Amino acid sequence: MNSFFQRKFIIQTIFLTAILLLIARLFYIQIIDDRYLDFANNNVLRRLVVYPPRGVIYDRKDNILVQNEPVYDLMVVPKSVKPFDTALLCKLIEVEQERFTEKLAKAREFSPVKASELEKQLSSETYARLQEHLFQFPGFFVQNRTLRKYPNPIAAHVLGYIGEVNDKIIELSKGDYRQGDYIGISGIERSYEKLLRGQRGIKRVMVDVFNREQGSFDEGKYDTAAVPGDKMITSLDAQLQKFGEELMKNKMGSVVAIEPSTGEILAFVSGPSYDPNLLVGRVRGNNYMKLLKDPLKPLFIRPLQAQYPPGSIFKPVQALIAQQLGLISPDRRFPCGGGYRYGNRVLRCTHVHPPLNMEESIQHSCNAYYGWAFKTMVDDNPGHSPEEGYNIWREHIYEWGIGKKTDVDLPNEVKGLLPTHALYDKMYGSNHWKSSNIISLSIGQGELGITPLQMANVMAAIANRGYYYRPHLVKAIGEKKYIRPEFSEKVSVGVESRYFPVVVNGMEKVVSAGTARIAFIPDIPICGKTGTAQNPHGKDHSIFMGFAPKENPKIAIAVVVENAGYGATWAAPIASLMIEKYLRDSITRPKYYSDRILNASLLPGDVFTAAGNVKPKEGSKVTKGAKNGKSTVQPKTEGTAQPRKEEKTTTSIQQDKANR
Structure with a gap:
């Protein structure tokens, strides 16, 4: 009888020791050793939000009043950042180095492991320059966005404008909006916001050691497509x-x-x-x-x-x-x-x-x-x-x-x-x-x-x-x-x-x-x-x-x-x-x-x-x-x-x- 309880105690001890070792190893990998974080963020998988284009606005004769043009947000995961040429990056995105350093510090303070916006609304020209050198800046990546463009600059009071959401809007939206989202502030942009904004999607991409995207993860099986906003036909001539x-x-x-x-x-x-x-x-x-x-x-x-x-x-x-x-x-x-x-x-x-x-x-x-x-x-x-x-x-x-x-x-x-x-x-x-x-x-x-x-x-x-x-x-x-x-x-x-x-x-x-x-x-x-x-x-x-x-x-x-x-x-x-x-x-x-x-x-x-x-x-x-x-x-x-x-x-x- 005593032999049975002795064997039971030994088996329990072995299992408990194995669990403790596994927990300790996970703690080391996830918290102490950032090599695996770098591997996860930069070498394997990156989760990107796909922002939908807002609905295009037309006049009564189908002339475009408001359309979208691509812009790019420079994002950063602070814990993945390695020593880099700060002056070069600031020159590429045309910002002052002091301002850039302040923003990077705020991103670290917000979260060392979550992505934060570092510089918003980079133009296509700026993005093209940056893309050639992006592999030199581990921890940085670019998020695609769109902004409004007015080919015929009329009817400003009717069309209105959009702006970034604040903390109060995020709180009141009960999850509909997140930090960095845009919302209609005035005009039609505000009155028809829910229809114009569309629905966000998620894209998971593979990234190599040089911070370059290598394509969708598992052929996009786990991606969700963004839904564009509804177009609006106005009564304006x-x-x-x-x-x-x-x-x-x-x-x-x-x-x-x-x-x-x-x-x-x-x-x-x-x-x-x-x-x-x-x-x-x-x-x-x-x-x-x-x-x-x-x-x-x-x-x-x-x-x-x-x-x-x-x-x-x-x-x-x-x-x-x-x-x-x-x-x-x-x-x-x-x-x-x-x-x-x-x-x-x-x-x-x-x-x-x-x-x-x-x-x-x-x-x-x-x-x-x-x-x-x-x-x-x-x-x-x-x-x-x-x-x-x-x-x-x-x-x-x-x-x-x-x-x-x-x-x-x-x-x-x-x-x-x-x-x-x-x-x-x-x-x-x-x-x-x-x-x-x-x-x-x-x-x-x-x-x-x-x-x-x-x-x-x-x-x-x-x-x-x-x-x-x-x-x-x-x-x-x-x-x-x-x-x-x-x-x-x-x-x-x-x-x-x-x-x-x-x-x-x-x-x-x-x-x-x-x-x-x-x-x-x-x-x-x-x-x-x-x-x-x-x-x-x-x-x-x-x-x-x-x-x-x-x-x-x-x-x-x-x-x-x-x-x-x-x-x-x-x-x-x-x-x-x-x-x-x-x-x-x-x-x-x-x-x-x-x-x-x-x-x-x-x-x-x-x-x-x-x-x-x-x-x-x-x-x-x-x-x-x-x-x-x-x-x-x-x-x-x-x-x-x-x-x-x-x-x-x-x-x-x-x-x-x-x-x-």
Whole structure:
């Protein structure tokens, strides 16, 4: 019996000793002796992440707007590094030796056995030089990547840019992103990030003693392929977008053009703009800081983040709501006499008009007419107090998409300003105010703030005679050209189609024989409305919105030129050129017409004439509003408003009339 237990003890001891020897040997191989680590990393197998190319972005005619180009990241496994010629490596990759040494030290601190990025985004030329000498640098290898490239440097605010993820994004992603990954930061790149980024793959390659790849391990049996990102077909017309950016050069403002029958955005111009290639590659950080510090704020996306008092372009909406409420018929006339009088105050008009009907009021932009119309809707709505009348009026304005986001497929949209009755209760006291206290709203001034995108959307709704499609910039996704269903839904503005003809006729006469005669194009009936929005920080903003042709409209447009004065002087001709470019694919009018716009500089501080001759003002500075990168609305008023004259014509308008 004792012999049995003795044999059992000996056998257990032998097994235990063998296990301890095996553990000790593994510890020595893996921790103490780095020869086997070198063998594993450099002589046998290397695990590489295969980064997928991001989806290519096209315009509506399949022209490439964003594509990919190869770049290379220099990686290092610190424990595998042997003495090497540091000066040579730094020369090959064009970095300072001190900076390189600091990065290598950080990589060692991060992990001696894990690969770390040492230098990012090496160009193909740099990689070609490095590859010839890579065998001299044990522990270093190259990781293939792709970066964005913009063959036609337009639409920077639409397309957006990408950047490396930070620790917070990695934490929130729950494993979707890792250190060194890139993510969309703005524009379409951000809105469609999950579709554009694709899916990472893994590749295992054999490496020889000279740090050279020898092919896939086991014929790629254990590799996983990267899945490229989905392509995006945008609604932009690249040629129209480029032309719009040329027209807005040296100007602050926006141009937004929409196809009314689909809600597809044809042009989305924010001025000033920038070359999207500036925010790509190793110089991205420096360029970003320069753009960020630019007092003209080129990174500010004016079409969806700037908000302006709409001015006279608000009048067609007022006329349509008044009809829908059954309070004003198209034939009803209101007196003018140079302005709308309430108490001892006057809402001044551009001219002394005779009593006008609705169509004439739009054609001649009569402020007095809309003072009376606003009073009728707010104070004289049968069975309602002024506060209730205002709430009804506000609800109808809200249905037009004013005071709320359009839900365009871009991030960081603002909803604009549409004051509530609670604001006026606070200003004047509950039940102590009526239309005369807020009469500025009747002509699109006061506390209203509308983005250029909302303006264009309002015009699309009028073009469609009562509805719009949600404006959007991506019309199809992937090879199957998937269309998001919400972009095919009609959104009603709450006004019946039978009320539109009189308003549309009035808007047609604005261009053919009214305040926007400068925008007239033979054989293309344009319906539009000029506006001059008051700006407390400088010269008023020039605004125009319209659509064309009158029947079966193909384009709706809104143009805002900040600090440029009358709507007819700058915004209307820009819109007219954009319309002609889109519908005819060329400009047929005299060259001076477009040259005046293309050569004008209307930046804050510039002094310009109606003919577009510019002379920088001595000692001029950017205005406060422009310096902050924001366009401000008219400050709170107490019922007074004296808008600029919309009927005045310039030398160019007279020349255009003579040519017609």
